[in-house]
Amino acid sequence: MGFTNLRFMLPYERQVVAALTTTIDPERREEVASFVEGALRSMPEHLRVAIGGASVGLGVLSFVSGGRVNVHSLDTSPIPQLRQYVRMFRSLVLFAEQELPASPSALLPANA
């Protein structure tokens, strides 16, 4: 099932999603992450590659500088593409947090 399959998200992307997710319920957090994963999987390849490239670069930077995802620094970055990057993740997370039904597993088949 799609809800436990986060293979399509890179480690840094998972961290960004985790940082943006507000709910503390672990099950719900996983549902949100899973929705984001589905969106990344569905987007056009060239956009996914661009986002993935940014994620790898940011992941390396974040690792070198000691670890934690700093959403605020992405939000205020002078590079518009980085602001767009974090905005895209925020949009997906926000939408999922507000709109995912209480029991979503009924409606999201793995290959949808």
Added chain:
Amino acid sequence: MTAPNGSTDSAPELPASAAVVTGAAGWLGQNLVRALAPSRERVRCLVRTDDDASLLSVIGPSIEPIVGDVRDPAAIDMLFDGVGPSTVFHAAGVIHPERSVRSLFDVNVGGTQLTLDRARRAGAVRFVHVSSNSPFGANDVPAGRFTEDSPYNPYMAYGQSKLEAEQLVMRSYEHGDLQTVIVRPPWFYGPFQPARQTQFLAAIRRGRFPLVGDGTQQRSMVFVGNLVLGLLLAETADKAPGNAYWIADARPYELREIFETIRAALAAEGLEVTERNPIRIPALVGSMAEAADKFVQGRGRYVQAVHVLGELKDTIACDISRARAELGYEPPTALLDGMRESIRWCLANGEQL
């Protein structure tokens, strides 16, 4: 074209006792406001700064300056607040943006839309819009003349912005929102000129302003006094609403004639003028400048010197027959006298010529 309902039911008294002027502290604005001040109960003036406001206030008791941005809905609300039936002279606009091309559209299109909207809501009697030759580009041949029926062919971003503004004005008329008149002046000259024009006269005096091509390309010019006359006629002429008019000096001049006349005017005002002939630049350089201008404007940037150089190679001339026939416009001032007046103004105001 549908007949407008007009903004008032009964035929309004013209000229209106109140006038609203945007761009009031500009080159044209200052001339216009001085012409309006003695005869109107109030002249509401939109200006950019407090300094501009004090500059205009001294003209007379009828002047009511409002400091604000023509893009600001709240400022335009204030401009029309309680003004009553008025004629609007919309002269605010950017010709040479400081850096980015975008501001041409923000101010020339956005500002026009806001002013039209508030003029309609305030029940303005007539809306006289100051346009430009720029929506029409250049004439094909040196003997060419733009008339009111010439097709649009906008010259770069400025021309595009002034074209869009004209379209908004026409729409407002066609919708029956306002009695509009579009006035299209070419290159101005005359008192209250900006620094760029003073620099131009000074460069001619020193033989440093280049003559692009052989100088036989023609340019219509308009003395600001003539233009003010045209605007006032547009305010009252019965036939004017819904129309556009070219307002210029009686005839176009060859570029070399313009240069020579400026030299003669400088000399007549007692200034020493160089004997040197102006630098001549092949028309090809003008075309290269035009290409360079297009390139930088395509990237949102604006370089004034390149823009001016690119435009100098062309004939940009208009025919004022319709303004003569329908507005009764007869320009009293010609190039030499008008240039002498500009020079006298420069000298009186301590401008470095």
Added chain:
Amino acid sequence: MTSLQTEVLVVGSGAGGATTAAQLTGAGRRVTIVEEGPWIDPDAVEPFSLEEMVLKYRHRGSCATLGSPPVAYAEGRCVGGSTEINSGLWHRLPSYLSEEWRRAYRIDEFTDDVLDRYAEQVEEAQGVSRLPSAPPPSSATLERGATKLGWRAVEFPRVFRYDQQGRGVKQTMARTLIPRAVAAGATVIPDCRVLKLLTRGDQVTGAVCDRTRPDGSRERLSIEADFVFVCAGAIQSPALLQRSGFRGSIGRGLKLHPTVKIAARFPSPLDHAGVPMHRVTEFAPSLTIGGSVSRKGHIALALADSAADFRDALDDWERVYVYYAAIRGDASGRVVAVPGLSAPVVSYRLTDADMSRLARGLLHLGEVLLAAGATELYPSVIGGRVVRRLDELVSWWDALTRSSANLMTVHLTSSVRMGEDRERTGADSFGRVWGVRNLRVNDASLLPDAPGVNPQAAIMTIAARNTDHFLAHA
């Protein structure tokens, strides 16, 4: 490889494809419709829900053009296409636009009488109506604001039918023309992506498809056809044509309606189930103001755009609603099918004049919302100030830039373009792809320019006209 044979193959089942298929079957033609997306009962999924996005949107709604700024766009990908997911607003092509297009692109038989005749036919079959009762608060708000400013606003009709109780049902293609085509003998193959069209000489002979069976397994499906209509929308139609070897101006000239938004907070709650049917048309067609889908999730997205603190407003989401300003721009874009990628690369570069129009749209939208009583406005501009008073609006002119604007669109057109001007069109006045005898395009791609409003009426009208032309000539 499975293969089948049909007389007419229709690729896509949205406004263009469904209109084409229903009309062809009605005239006795043998039609097969292939649709890349699934066939979902329109009553099974709540409109504008996340579920709908996952099931019916291409790329689950996550897609954007390349450019500065990028423009996020959404398309339907299901039986019925975008008619399943849109607001159903209905706007006939205004006559000044049809006239402009007829002249600029030299389109034959594109006069008002012709178009009106087909528009009436489509409207009659489809059910186009106005609200039977007073507009909901979200829509009345726009009308109230416009009235206060003396701006023109109209209630747009929609493709809705109402029952005795006044409940409206959107007449999507999956509810109307697709069942009609099926009843008249058409075959619909959902979950079936056309990989490429097959050609021989100056003819197409059919298509090769990748079909997902109901059990999830996949197969190659080869369809032989005498005639092919490509109706896959303004992104997918040119991409398919390019994959099949047709280039020229195909894929160029893409138009869309770049859109900015404001999340506006009001003193009292609004309705959140539908989309407002009022539009402010004072500045149309270059600029149109309307209301967007505003479920809580959409409100959260719109509030977040400005990057201001929005938690308080989100808690109060029932009093918040999202409105938009959409422009008709100067810019045009490109669709390019890149070998090896399943999704085409779409680019769109806005001009400075377009950016200025968007800023102007944002300000006018702000004005009308304040006039309607809004107390807080969150613009879709990163770092854009949250506005509470009219004199604060002016800051948005400079706040909206290429790097701060968050733009989206739901209207995509003009990537093939119709007309006799062969330099600028990919198809003739009736959608026949230049140089191919039996291949037509019949969807939003044909519109020579963006119409400034919801294009569904124009798409269906033109599709009906072109299908009639086909029936009279082939």
